[in-house]
Amino acid sequence: MSFNTPAGTRGARQPGGAVVWFNKLAKRLIRRGGGRFQGFDALILTTVGRKSGLPRETPVGWFQGEDGSWLIVASAAGAAKNPAWYFNLAAHPDQVQIEVQGQKIAVVAEELHGEARETAWARITASAPRFAQYQTKTDRELPVIRLARLPQ
Template sequence: MSELHDSPTAWVARHIREYVESGGERGHRKWGVNTLLLTVRGRKSGKLRRTALIYGTDGPGRYVVVGSNGGLPTHPAWYLNLLTDPQAGVQVGPESFPARAVEAIGADRERLWQMMTRLWPQYDVYQNKLDRRIPVIVLERTGTPT
């Protein structure tokens, strides 16, 4: 297995470390919401990159994340990486599993956007100040937990 490279953002890296070192007991619930760890392959480097994201659920085995990038004008690297290779690793609490990323579109995207803004209202604030449309991604479980 390739070496994992955690987010270069210090507070995100601390969150990931807390999540991993506790086996998902600490860090899963953060800031009043559930978070997961997403591992993707870098589109340029080929390295495995891990970040922490707020998530919602949309039925069994479907985890919804938002590419807000903290309200920055550019898409987050993890989203761009998933466009190149939609295969990902996901950790939700103590459970890790493979997943495939699918970008939500049309009415499905609108429904999931509403769900996610109820969980984290700041997403609407970000969207209102941006020219880009913030992507909504569904991580669909493709295998059994490890």
């Protein structure tokens, strides 16, 4: 479970400013709208802050994994740096929860590499070309994260 995607040297502007307000709105709409937001299946990712130790909620689009898992992309809209939630996952991959379609589910996070990443990336970009556009904005490889249910 290595989270080791380095920052790039170029990319789109890192989302900021109104992101806190936007994320609050997105979470409310995801919860009310049955898990869809801006044309995507969306979930609310709850991580543990790597520095603060506090829970952090982030709305993200998700894609179905081949094994019933959830795939998410740490795109930051093509920014040169990985989003903060990526580092929270790296610090605490087994302390993650998702809220999807009204259910809260404990999951473990794993960054995909090699052939597994390429297979997932092809499926993601086929269903959401926006992510392929994000990749062209930056020289970092956008991390693909697999979220799998924790064994009961």
